[in-house]
Amino acid sequence: PQGDTIKIGLNYELSGDVATYGEASVQGIELAAEEVNAAGGIDGKKIELVKYDTKSDAAEATTLATKLMTQDKVITVIGPATSGGMKATIPVAERQKVPVVSGSATADDVTVDGNGVKQFAFRTCFNDSFQGTAAANYAVKKFSAKKAVILRDSSSDYSKGLADAFRETFTAGGGEIVSEDAYAKGADNFNAVMTKFKGQQFDVIYLPGYYTEAGKAIKQARDLGVTQPILGGDGFDSPVLAEQAGAQLKDVYFTNHYSSADQDPKVQDFIKAFEAKYSAEPNAFNALGYDTLKFVADGVSRATEKTGEGVQRALAETKGFAGVTGTFDVDENHNPVKAVVFIGYDKDGKLFSEKG
Amino acid sequence: MKNPLVRQALTLWVPLVLTYVIVLLLVQAGVVDAYMQVTIATICINIVLAVSLNLITGFTGQFSLGHAGFMAIGAYATALVTMRFDSIVGFIGGLLLGGIIAALVGFLIGLPTLRLRGDYIAIATLGMAEIIRILLQNFEFTNGAAGLSPVPQYMDWTWFFVLTVGSVMLIRNFVRSRQGRDAIAVREDEIAAESIGVNTTRSKVLAFTIGAFFGGVAGGMYASYFYVIKPEQFGFLKSIDILVIVVLGGLGSLSGSVIAAFLLAIISTLLQPFPGVRMILYALLLIVIMIFRPQGLLGNRELSLRLLPGLRKRRRDDAGTEAA
Amino acid sequence: MLEIKDLEVGFGGITALKGISLSVAEGEIVTLIGANGAGKTTTLRTVSGLVRPRAGKILVDGQDVTRLSAQARVKRGLVQVPEGRRVFPQMSVLENLELGAYLRKDAKSVASDLDDVFARFPRLADRRKQHAGTLSGGEQQMLAIGRALMSRPQILLLDEPSMGLAPLLVQEIFSIVSEINAGGTTVLLVEQNANMALQIAHRGYVLETGKIVLAGTAAELTSTDEVKRAYLGG
Amino acid sequence: MEQLAQQLVNGLALGSIYALIALGYTMVYGIIQLINFAHGDVYMVGAYVGYFCMVHLNLGFVESLVIAMAVCTVLGVVIERVAYKPLRKSTRIAVLITAIGVSLLLEYTMMFFVGADTRTYGVLPPFMEQSFNVGGVLITMKQIIIIGVSVLLMVVLQYIVRRTKVGKAMRAVSQDADAARLMGISVDNTISFTFALGSALAGAAGVLVGVYYNAINPLMGVLPGLKAFIAAVFGGIGLIPGALLGGYFIGAAETLVSGYWSSLYTDAVVFGILILVLIFKPTGLLGSNVREKV
Amino acid sequence: MSILDVKQLTRSFGGLTAVSHVDLTLDQGELVGLIGPNGAGKTTVFNLLTGVYPPSSGTIVFSAHGQTTSIGGKAPYAICRAGIGRTFQNIRLFKELTVLENVMIAFQQNQRYPLPTSLLRLPGFGRAEDEIRDGARELLEVMHLGHKAEEYAVNLSYGEQRHLEIARALATRPTLLLLDEPAAGMNPTETANLTRLITQIRQDFGLTILLIEHDMSLVMQICERIYVLDHGIVIASGTPDEVRSDPKVIEAYLGEEVDHA
């Protein structure tokens, strides 16, 4: 694509079920794009974002990815936020030879499946089994957990992926899953299931879900007197979690890409810039969106040929990209190689973080 | 124009074949680009969905809020079969199987619930669709919330054309036949229909089953074209989307459903550049259209070359002279 | 008392009333007769405000009420007993009657009117707690009339009060209407049963496809050949 | 045993919320036979008004509740006048589609202004965070408030509909609008009043839920709206006691299925029961089961 | 030979017994009236005969074409196919359909062709449809509605709608026709025309007719026998003259002076 701007497509869930994730990702992306443009753009060309709403519908994601690539002629498409939406755009990307990049499509088989690596698909987040495994190991190491219960989000493949990996690792290490249950997205009431858990013997709760429900679940669990440690994934990373759970946010831990307490100037600058623009603390989707745009911009600037294929080659060769959510290389499966961070609120509700 | 066969050829077959050939050529010449192809695919799927729901709700008068359930069954059946037997035979088999299972479920659900009246059927069908979705979300073989992907893509313009036109024609033939008139009688007055010998339960179940079959076929078309299916795509809001097309086109008007499917695609395209407010605009449009055109675009009339403006009487059904 | 001037009413493409004029003087019973679909019901519904006219005027005591809502006309004493009785089926007889007095604030006189209605229709008194929907046709007709009386009408508009009633009740209903009229209420009566209607009415109009084709005293109309042939079965 | 009692308390609180929303559904349905899909969204707006009052204006719980009810009352009336009234003479399904339009409009207008993300009511006054241990069963102050306020509002409602003049007018309009006009009843005002009442209840439910779960978002009305509608149908739509019964039944059923089986199937079981009930009692539990008189 | 034999027919709604131990027989070709005060249970008898409600107790036996059917508990459509047609007190037409379609739907119940023929327009479809259409048209002519064939039912005048209901009932090819207040809402002149029409179709179609009516001029003129119902009980039966002078009937139903008999 020629012209005086570099067009990047945003194909996100801005309405419907998972609008929260799409909207948050776009906030991060738009902030990053502003920064890149303020710094002179890429080779003197400004980034121009072309943004569409998938309505949280996979077919619409396909339609819009096609539109972005064929009619708007963008050089790369960012989004959708969910794995299902992302998967729906990958065949289009392969056909049109334009890369698609997601900051939050975490399912294991997004970038690689039985048929090999999806050449034009990238992501900047680690995958589900990575987090689930890390959480299981943490549970064993930190709490000497032998028995765990799992409460997952039945409508989310992310949650299922984390739960599956956790279960596998935990039981392989001799642990036992004594009970497992699931809620549907948007659930408000966890009293029933927590009352049920309360009547059982276990050491930790694994709650791989998003903060929207997790905050309520944590609060209701603690209100009912369920005192075991609660573990989660990067879906917990939002100020809303603390707001919802309030004073009951105790003994809660989750795997994440970075810690907002990290004194690395990159992280602190990002948090400051985000708060300045949106007057709210960033969450994981914000940070990942931010990194994804920077990651794409980096690829575009390194690409010798400013085409989809050129960008694809550059992205695949990314080494040592330093983002807010960690410094990483892109591996042969187009996954970022990142370190995991554990964020915790201890028994008194004090925040801490440790490297995994 | 006197000979009905000639007239039918001129007004029906010639335009259809021309449409097919022209679009085919345009696709090959690259004038119809990939995006327009996706849009056409969406329109075709929506036409089949809307026309089949119209049979149930518009013609037979059974208010169904569960059409997405049938669509889901068709989509999953097609996906599972073609993922295992990745061939054209597998695809056709999957599509048929999807339709048949959907029809079977429609039949089994319809038998007891169609005794209900009005809004109670709406809620029962809604419940059925939700149960189907929840089961798909929790079964192992459907891969839970993650859904199935990639489904081999067999749908192309030819298939879309054949399946869409075929579905519309079959449903049109149905509503313009003895069985169809029985169904319409049920809609108009169930007690009167029974009193003149119409087996109303049979009529309702038949319409419901046929509608479910084509709902399933539409699901199969969807799965095979969009290669990713997840349970959440077939939720309550999808059923509502289909209902919106049907009502917008006019309950009891097949051509209305077809036109509305196009119209909604156009509206959707026009709104795409405004992601922040598109849903607000869409909602406003919906309200305004309903206030100014509550009976839908065509009411219960059919669009035809003979429907001249100002002509109040509906065009007579020429079914009797149409024997093939 | 009631005056209708050049009233025109249409529904979509149909013109139901093509400019009719008629008047009812205080204390009169005036009957409107005509074949099915002539526009009798439409006339009454327009007078009571349920239907908006395309053109024309409706005057009550010389005042124009054409633009008033139905409920405002009830306040002016213009009360209709609708075709097909239209009682509130899920409410008791008593509640139906109380609704008749919906706009009245004077609890005392309402209570005494209620007693009057029950005195006039003892059968309703027996069934005061029964749901109106389960009453027989004749009882419902009595209830509908009683309900209208509860609003102290100046002008009572009656639409086919004898429709579907047993012969015994038909006679009863007509004598009730005469009585009510004798008590000072002006009545505009629509009837298919033209024989009976003309027996109790002072004057009458004949409506044919939305137009008044004949008018006169009851006696004149009864002896007109056309009327005999078309409406009296003679 | 203790666990069962605990689950029943949980179910009662949940059921109260469904019942409050279901009442609005049922009243509107009763009077104009409309499944008012926007009702769940009025509840959402109520939750946001409460949020605004409590978090940004620092008002107390009761004041916020009253303000939210007032705002929702106005909103309900405006919706009815602008979107539904022009369709009085149209088919019911056309009004239904309009209602869906209004529902989307409320959701996305709200999202446009406040974003899609969850908001929280923040720190509540300490008295609301209390909880009581009654023989091993934990009852929170919030549960008591929810159940108490719901029951109170329902009693008030039942009084209005059964005993007052305007309540009688509501029933008259619902049974025969034209005949009601002939009694001097203003049908439009009565319908507006019904919407006002139903919306006020939805607004109250919104604030109660905001306090109870401490989380609100622009799409929060969709699911409870649907559940409340089911509750209303379950009990017999158009009937006030039916809405109550349905609300409590669904609350209890959900809680028990989650508590003793699996949350995975909660909704499926609820829908399954619903379908069964309808098959054997086609007009809901309290609905009268007669065939149309011909 | 009796074609309808009703024994001890009873139906209650909640506490109310609308029809109580009714015995009733109809002979082939008779024209019989069913009269009685409002709420006596006349329409309910029709609803029981046509399966709209199942009886609480009692038997209904219907014999036509050499076949004897027990009606109790059968679905309305099956009863119709056995040969009982009816009209409704509150007109129930298919309002949004044309006059012709109204009759065609009734007519086609005896002119059945299979689903594949409909869906695929197999040979035979056109002929079958033509037969249905022509048959329906003929009946419209009989009922003086031929010129309104393409009109929507809802646009017909009240009297025409009543005629159409009869045409539609005739199209089911009944042996027994039940008419529920066919003259309600008609003026005396219109009633007289209808009276002629009823006797004519009875003759032309070889019908047995049971008729509910409050218009005594019609009933007394054409009915050969009359049953009088009150509070669900048959209080009298016999020829018009017998019934007219029965003091019980006068007291419960007719009133003292029957002016236009």
Ligand SMILES: Nc1ncnc2c1ncn2[C@@H]1O[C@H](COP(=O)(O)OP(=O)(O)OP(=O)(O)O)[C@@H](O)[C@H]1O
């Ligand atoms: N709401 C309406 N919509 C359309 N047409 C109507 C409506 N109401 C009445 N009409 C038409 O207006 C004409 C007059 O009808 P109206 O009911 O006033 O007749 P009527 O004299 O009362 O007859 P009947 O003796 O049958 O009661 C008829 O052609 C009727 O079909």
Ligand SMILES: Nc1ncnc2c1ncn2[C@@H]1O[C@H](COP(=O)(O)OP(=O)(O)OP(=O)(O)O)[C@@H](O)[C@H]1O
């Ligand atoms: N579905 C029903 N539910 C309850 N009661 C009913 C039902 N159908 C009829 N009834 C009652 O049964 C009694 C007989 O009614 P029916 O309609 O048979 O009377 P009818 O003799 O036809 O009177 P009319 O001459 O007024 O039409 C009435 O009291 C009526 O209210």
Ligand SMILES: [Mg+2]
């Ligand atoms: Mg009339």
Ligand SMILES: [Mg+2]
């Ligand atoms: Mg009757």
